[in-house]
Amino acid sequence: MTSSVRVLGRNLPELCVIMTPNFWILVVALLINITGFYCCLYSEEDPDIPVIAKYFTTKGRYEEVNPHLRDDILFVNRSALKPPSPQCREAHLTAVIRHGTRYPTIKNIQKMRRLYGLVESRASGEESWLREIQSQWTMWYTDDMDGRLAMKGVSDHKHLAVRLSKLFPSLLTEEKLRAGQVNFMTSSKHRCVNSTLSFMAGLTEQWAIRDVEFEHTLNDALMRFFDKCTRFVEEIDKNATALAEMQLFKEGPEMRRVQEKIADRLRVPYQSITEEMAEAAFDLCAYEFAIKAVNSPWCCLFDEVDALVMEYSNDLKQFWKRSYGHDINSKASCILFHDVFSRLDKAANEIKSGQQVTEAVTIQIGHAETLLPLLTLLGFFRDSEALKSTNFAQQAQRSFRTSYMMPYAANLLLVLYDCGNGDLRLQALLNEKPVAFPGLTDLTSSMPRYEDVRSHYRELLRGCDFETECQLFNKPVDS
Numbered sequence: 001m002t003s004s005v006r007v008l009g010r011n012l013p014e015l016c017v018i019m020t021p022n023f024w025i026l027v028v029a030l031l032i033n034i035t036g037f038y039c040c041l042y043s044e045e046d047p048d049i050p051v052i053a054k055y056f057t058t059k060g061r062y063e064e065v066n067p068h069l070r071d072d073i074l075f076v077n078r079s080a081l082k083p084p085s086p087q088c089r090e091a092h093l094t095a096v097i098r099h100g101t102r103y104p105t106i107k108n109i110q111k112m113r114r115l116y117g118l119v120e121s122r123a124s125g126e127e128s129w130l131r132e133i134q135s136q137w138t139m140w141y142t143d144d145m146d147g148r149l150a151m152k153g154v155s156d157h158k159h160l161a162v163r164l165s166k167l168f169p170s171l172l173t174e175e176k177l178r179a180g181q182v183n184f185m186t187s188s189k190h191r192c193v194n195s196t197l198s199f200m201a202g203l204t205e206q207w208a209i210r211d212v213e214f215e216h217t218l219n220d221a222l223m224r225f226f227d228k229c230t231r232f233v234e235e236i237d238k239n240a241t242a243l244a245e246m247q248l249f250k251e252g253p254e255m256r257r258v259q260e261k262i263a264d265r266l267r268v269p270y271q272s273i274t275e276e277m278a279e280a281a282f283d284l285c286a287y288e289f290a291i292k293a294v295n296s297p298w299c300c301l302f303d304e305v306d307a308l309v310m311e312y313s314n315d316l317k318q319f320w321k322r323s324y325g326h327d328i329n330s331k332a333s334c335i336l337f338h339d340v341f342s343r344l345d346k347a348a349n350e351i352k353s354g355q356q357v358t359e360a361v362t363i364q365i366g367h368a369e370t371l372l373p374l375l376t377l378l379g380f381f382r383d384s385e386a387l388k389s390t391n392f393a394q395q396a397q398r399s400f401r402t403s404y405m406m407p408y409a410a411n412l413l414l415v416l417y418d419c420g421n422g423d424l425r426l427q428a429l430l431n432e433k434p435v436a437f438p439g440l441t442d443l444t445s446s447m448p449r450y451e452d453v454r455s456h457y458r459e460l461l462r463g464c465d466f467e468t469e470c471q472l473f474n475k476p477v478d479s
């Protein structure tokens with residue numbers, strides 16, 4: 001991706017049409033050198049997309065993980081599914097989905113408000129992006145927004161529903177929906193309930209269904225298992241030392257340099273740009289883009305080097321609070337793991353006994369902290385080395401990158417195929433892209449036999465007891 005510069009509020013290419021490119025490049029280079037004039041970068045692909053949009057971690061858009069959707073939000077590629085033989089037919093779909101694009105939580109809105117006050121009153125400079133913040137932009141986020149679903153989040157789920165009905169045209173159908181063979185389960189949080197209603201609306205609008213309303217069940221035991229797991233609550237959620245690596249990185253040299261560069265761009269004292277202020281600025285850039293599709297002037301406070309540091313800081317949070325950092329993080333999702341496989345087993349047994357599959361589709365809508373522990377339990381995105389405060393440089397090519405795994409509306413799909421003669425296959429898709437089960441190399445196809453998948457996870461299927469794992473013994477963290 002090439003970058004271009006925005007000078008005096010206008011895109012450089014527009015200015016270049018009247019002079020030879022070399023002349024203008026020289027002028028800009030001189031401007032930067034003489035005045036320290038910081039130009040805000042944007043991508044040549046699309047000036048409305050911040051160059052740093054690919055580093056927004058759990059506050060990133062689904063479209064950045066599936067760029068083809070920027071042009072056609074309803075595009076699907078069924079040929080990517082590749083069942084091992086033409087006689088295979090999809091028999092059951094379980095989808096564990098994160099809610100859609102949301103507003104910031106109240107704690108972050110308050111940080112953003114403090115940052116805006118600082119920039120409005122103390123920053124100085126003639127840069128167009130700074131003048132835009134100080135004279136045009138207003139702090140429009142209010143405390144009552146507190147993590148609620150944004151309108152973009154409604155369309156995230158409406159569009160996802162339509163794409164899944166196109167991806168699985170014999171499963172997610174109007175007939176099955178009306179027959180009660182499509183079940184909806186959600187976290188009780190408003191963003192998840194509203195995402196569920198949006199997903200349903202995507203289907204009912206597609207099929208012009210107006211004569212019936214469909215039910216959904218609130219199930220926090222499954223969708224918010226982390227709240228119910230005593231050991232997680234006591235040893236991780238309430239224990240600041242569980243996130244020590246994240247905290248050390250936030251106080252370390254890489255983050256300090258980001259803070260200094262922001263202070264330099266704003267021409268304010270270094271001590272006024274704390275790590276929290278840097279995080280608030282990064283969040284403002286991410287939320288303005290995710291909610292309004294705007295390449296906000298706040299994004300001009302970061303270059304790509306800075307964004308990689310901010311991304312790693314949030315990946316450290318997710319790694320140590322929701323993933324491989326502590327064993328209980330993923331073991332807390334045992335209850336969801338068993339729920340998913342119990343439904344797959346039920347469908348498999350109905351197929352083997354020649355019965356109709358009673359539950360064709362289950363849509364389960366939760367949070368990043370619902371999906372990430374489950375992906376961890378299944379072994380996805382595990383690196384050889386843990387993410388630490390001291391190995392940022394070595395982790396540049398890590399697979400544990402929440403910008404890729406966990407955007408708004410992120411989803412894990414498990415599709416059971418009946419290939420005839422008792423041959424059942426199971427395919428996993430993450431964010432609509434087929435993924436192999438980690439460590440399960442199936443020689444015949446990308447779609448392993450269901451029994452091979454069950455065998456691969458036999459220890460978890462036999463054990464992984466939520467009550468046992470979540471009991472608060474005196475055993476040390478990570479045992």
Ligand SMILES: O=P(O)(O)O[C@H]1[C@H](OP(=O)(O)O)[C@@H](OP(=O)(O)O)[C@H](O)[C@@H](O)[C@H]1OP(=O)(O)O
Nearest residue numbers: 058059098102104105107108321366367368369
């Ligand atoms: O930093 P914030 O307050 O945004 O963190 C949120 C979580 O957002 P995330 O860290 O995943 O970007 C939010 O997860 P979500 O999937 O529901 O968006 C979580 O529900 C909320 O409690 C905050 O998590 P935290 O761990 O309590 O900071």
